[in-house]
Amino acid sequence: MDDRTRAYLQGRFGDYYRSVDIVAPPAAGDREWGHIPWTAGTGTTMVRHQSLLDLGDLGDFLAREAPRHAYFSAARYADPSASTMDGKGWREADLVFDLDADHLPAIDPEATSYGGMLVACKDALRRLLDILETDFAFEDLEVVFSGGRGYHVHVRDDGVRDLDSEARREIVDYVRAVDLDFDGLVTTVQTGTTTRRTLRTEGGWGRRTHEALLELVEELRATDEQDALDRLRELDGIGEGRATTILGAFRRNPDAIRAGNVEVGGPGLRMLVESIARETVERETAPIDEPVTTDTKRLIRLPGSLHGGTGLRVTRIDRDALDEFDPLVDAVPDRFTGGEIRIDARAETAVDLLGERTKIEAGENTVRECVGVFLMARGDAEKARE
């Protein structure tokens, strides 16, 4: 990035910060603050170990410094500006989840467009929120578009802020179904002298598996017999006999299966359950980035600040407006949508922002400012003379 580009972006980031009110996170004074300034060279130096007292008023600080990136700590400290972590006196930390398109198993970052990655990431976000809200019943959730390739969720419920790193790892493993004991999803219940194998339907991955099983029961009950049998026989190890037993149980004894009883369908049903469990895990886990959640002293991007690698706004998303949220429209700062600027692009490319595709030629182009900022922040273009 050349000097002209850097000066331009810093100036425009400053204009942005002067035009908005940044809403600080709760207990902002107990947190550590950090930022990366617009310095020359490839190295990035984070200025950290600062408290709000060091910064002065947050809005003034951002308007004055117009940093390239701005962060605050998930943790709250007795003395957030102490220069060592030990000296800070850790008190508690928000429980933070990070979904990054780079970590989505089905996404090849080389072959997928930026927009495509964000769509896939939002699906993962929905799965994450389902677990956080249904299973964990977290209520104080802040959902944030990171301004880059993903989403953050900050959880600030009372019961979780004092959890240590190990406890947070348990939460991560639950969300990702790491080390899930598939055999353990089915337990043996003793009633009098008889035992009965039962799916653990009251919560966790057992409940999710059970829901998927019941969907299949309903679907196959409504399906023509031969088609239903064929469907079941697609599974390894399930032949004609087992398929018939399973389907018989589905049709004659659905209430038993609704109650979690997996004895009724014979060994075939138990195989089916395991296979459904594996599909359920595949479909409903969210590939969160473990270290972000387990590191209780991590710095996280400040919502409302600009991401220096895209020029997009780190955007808080109203929980009810998640479906409509389109990062490539809603995270574009208004400040950068008014005019056009000239840029010098490294190569031919295309940018999708504000619902329109802008084709870029190699060399000089005149583009909407947000498109220019995006390309310059990514390092794909330099500022050209107007």
Place this chain on the structure above:
Amino acid sequence: MNPLHARYPFFDAAREAVEASDVSLAALVAESAPAVARGRERVERALRAGTTAPEDPGEWSPRDELLSYPIARILVSLVDSAAAVRKYAAAEAATAHERFVTDFEAGDDGLRSTGRRAASLDEFLDEFGLDDEVTAEPPTTARRPETFRVGLGTYLRLADAGWGERWRLVNREVAAGAVRIEREELYRLLEEAVRRRVAEGLPFEVRGSAGGDRLAEALEPEIESLRELLADRGRTWRIDTVAPELFPPCMKHLLERARREAELEAHSAFALTAFLTGIGMDTDEIVELYRDSPLDEEAIRYQTEYLRDETGSQYASPSCATMQAYGDCVNRDDRCETISHPMTYYEAALADADGVVDWRERAEESEA
């Protein structure tokens, strides 16, 4: 005084009762009161046998019991070793576990046949601030609730993923912010709550004031003997061969009893598991060795994990003297006359034997 305080001296109310009484711990020490001897026994038994229950319950009054707890805390602080604190807290918790299970199972009238008031589960939950965190599911078939829901945060704070697969959150039924647990698992969480309460503030500075220095000085003989006990435990054997036919008679006997009967007394189970751990068996192997016994796998696992501390060193298995004291020294043979520790017996037996095939390899061969 409230007899529950003697039984559960770590209760807040018990501590307050001691503080409110005019008893001076220094005076107790100066006059060698029974509470001091009992306090020393608490720590001694914690290091030796993983329990703080008295060897002879008839010997001590409830007052001795209650006052022995702060004395034991002073002793552990003066011994000043992380291992002593860890083992002491674990032993107090294990003892409390045995006691509250007895109390909770005593029935709803709160009175056992002895007429002693038993603690209730609600009292315990209340004591540890868990009353709002734990909800009983309505019983289905049993008379009392066998399943509970505990708040997610509380579960994660108390449960340790190292206790086994089923304690991992991922393997739990979690719904609406609560984790489903069985009654025995709730007891395990309560034990952990006790352990943490006991460990809190240990070790503390006893010396540093004139009174504290005098106290420390007066307790010097006790401290000395407890330190020796720790050092004695420090000896580790470099054995990593499992050959049950060469075990000393006492261990053979215990192993046989474990296979035949479900319940070994706590000290016997401790001695056997410590011996098996000491000869290099890991938890899975010990479980496998007990395979045909009626012993509960989780209980074995728990005890084995407990015997191993984080540093990887182990609780030494009891010496012949301790085995004799507990009546576990049986079927003495000629070799027994030459040794003073079951481990030494086994070491010598291994050295004398030819072509020993490790039991673990035999197990693998028979599977193949």
